[in-house]
Amino acid sequence: MVEPQLHRVTLPNGLRVVLAPNAPGGPPVVGLSVHYDVGFRSEPEGRTGFAHLFEHLMFQGSESLEKLAHFRHVQGSGGIFNGSTHQDYTDYFQVLPSNALERGLFLEADRMRAPKLTEENLRNQVDVVKEEIRLNVLNRPYGGFPWILLPPVLYSTFANAHNGYGDFTDLERATVDDCAAFFDTFYAPGNAVLTLTGDFDVDQATELVHKHFGDVPGRSVTERPSFGEPFPAQQLHDHHPDPHAPLPAVALGYRLPDPVHELDGYLANVVLASVLSDGDSSRLQQRMVHRDSLVVDIQAGCGLMGAPLDARDPDTFTVTAIHTPEAGSERVIGAVDEELDRLASEGPDADELARVTARWSAGLHREHDRLVSRTLDLGSAELIHGRAELISELPGRVDGITTQDVAAAAKALRPDARAVLELEPASETNTAGGTA
């Protein structure tokens, strides 16, 4: 495969721009995204969930665009859009027919320059976000497991431990002035990366970027604080009652090497996670699902938001399992520990490594075949690692991970420096099927 060539521009106001055009002949579609260097780890105490709430507000109108106009202009041009809030960044994207590129840039620039932050829209979006939280957390089994439930066990600082979706009381307390302060602090062009992919001409697109973003006033960018904290000095433990869950579950959380400064060490953990739980031939699936029938489902992975390399340090290695009450969490955890010990002393064999590498490369090809994913991955790699090209180098780097690297990664996942969260069905009135 020919890797699309990357081009870079930085505007005088500090906006970093990554352009990744397709080879000619591809579908007439463009992707564009803006990543702001602020996520829920940066939100102030007493304002849990604010970064995500603010993301909603950014869709609610700007100087040239009434409420609803953003959605209508994107979709009425044949495009799709969304935004999402992560630990360390917030992204906004559009995928459009390529004839709507300039319109898409205009829409992103207008809200970077002058969003309309009003009381009415804030109250409306607090209601919407509360419905989102009911949908994804409060009204379903295993809601927030483990991304909301595990961090307060593993981490001790507010930034790393708190619930990024937010408490209802905090959300209700948010004011328009909070929004103004948040915008001025974190949404400066110098704190953002604009990414363009797909069917466009680089010179033309660069000109359009200057035209629309050039006069967004630059503002000073406060240096991002480190969210680093020491590794736990003992095993940390907690329980969570879940009124909707029919079966118990357990989550283990371990600290990972710094994703930016110890990338290869981090990638060894990515490989380790695949060796542990990716496919029927993986170690935990073979043993815990099929041989010992301890768990209904088990997954190991890097990152709390469902994908590796999505955050800066500190980041989390997780193992999650839904198990029967008969199996018990002790046996489940014991089996994981034994498999980690085995990998720590012997490492995976060469075939296992080759399989992981092949699946990893194929998975990346597949992900980057979708314009949305390619755009967002380029943008977040540029923001977090300063190198959008990392996304095409990853298969090569993963290929370089050795048996010893994986063994070392397994050895570093120590029981005496991890968090254990047990989710327990709170089932005194648990009639999961309703009156059915």
Added chain:
Amino acid sequence: MTRATHRSAEEIGRTEFGPRPLPPLDTPRSGQSPETVDTVLANGLRVVAARHGAVPMVEMRLRIPFAGQDTLHPAKAEVLAETLLTGTESRDRVRVDTDLAAVGGELHAVVDPERLSISGESLASGTDTLLDVLADALTGAVYRDDEVAGERDRLVERIAVARSQPRTIAREELQRHRYGDHPFVREVPEAADVARVTAEDVRELHRRSVLPRGATLVLVGDIDPERAVADVARALSGWYSDESARELPELPAVRGGDLRLVHREGAVQSQLRLSSQGLPRTDSRYPALQIANLAFGGYFSSRLVENIREDKGYTYGAHSTFEFTSSGGTIMVDADTASEVTAAALLETRYELGKLVAVPPTDSEVESARQYAIGSLLTSVSSQSGLASMLSALAALGLGQEWLSAHPDRLRAVTREEVVEATRYYAPTAFTGVIVGDADKIGEPLRSLGGVALP
């Protein structure tokens, strides 16, 4: 953590320059249709192969009509899907996975009341391996006793987990409410039935029902379509039967009527699920219905979303979608909403349904929906996996790439009058449905609204 001195919200929302005009659209560039071969093999399997995309992958979608009347059919079919890829004479479960992994591949089987679907992908250079593993399972799955027993036990647990999900509960209730005891409603098998399934039951079901005649196989990716079809023909030459795969019996039309309230203990949010009879994709009025549907609730810029989310804040997402079966199509309207505002959300939803008929979409609503239908189709089939899934869905209806390539022009040709005509499918009286939630909190307000049967 935020800046002590900052501008006010008013200052932020205003520049000296003032509001700016929206840039016009450029001339649209049309895409190229992928090079496609669409043929039926000697064993009756329809194969569609398309060269598409820039990454060195191939996507595979096999759909086998897989209906059954037997009460135990859903349970047997579920166990079959879970164990189809767990072993043959020459491969055990682990070997199936390691062979696929070596070519960056995966295969998954899922079953629903209509069909058995086997989907997967691999590096394009591994197409032969992907097809070999597939053929091996189709013609030689052995369903070892221990694999069947293990999956059966896990399924019982997984069914409990599935049935604790509000969306699964709501779906099951809606299906029963719409279709009574038609086989189409039996999506999640009963745990007690699953526990009774034997390995021999599954082997027998495989012999009788995993059949190529009437099935469709789609390959999309970095492939030569002619060669890919020849590869499929060779790999699957041993898969043969004179019998045809079994289609689901035709569904009765959905009739309008009272919604049914289903109590769910401890719910803090309710699932609103409404449905009416729509049109199949093959109907000449379908493109107009598609535009009417978008205008009503089929995308974010629709009346329903702008009302109950962006104005009232009753929901995170409201949707209006189509569900297609081989014999027709229905309209599905859904929203999840806090108990306190469930009745209000239902009232507004009914209002928007009635309004669509009484005050049909304007020219600008039609135009916006039309552009979205054309553009989002372009985006969704721009990836290999998106095109493969679309071609597979179309193939089940006897349609193919020609239909897909011509669809943007069909949408362009729709007149506002045709959209207005299509809005009659949204008459509030045409809808029925269910609401799942805490009846102690939402029962009384719903009773007052009327049109809801309480438990």
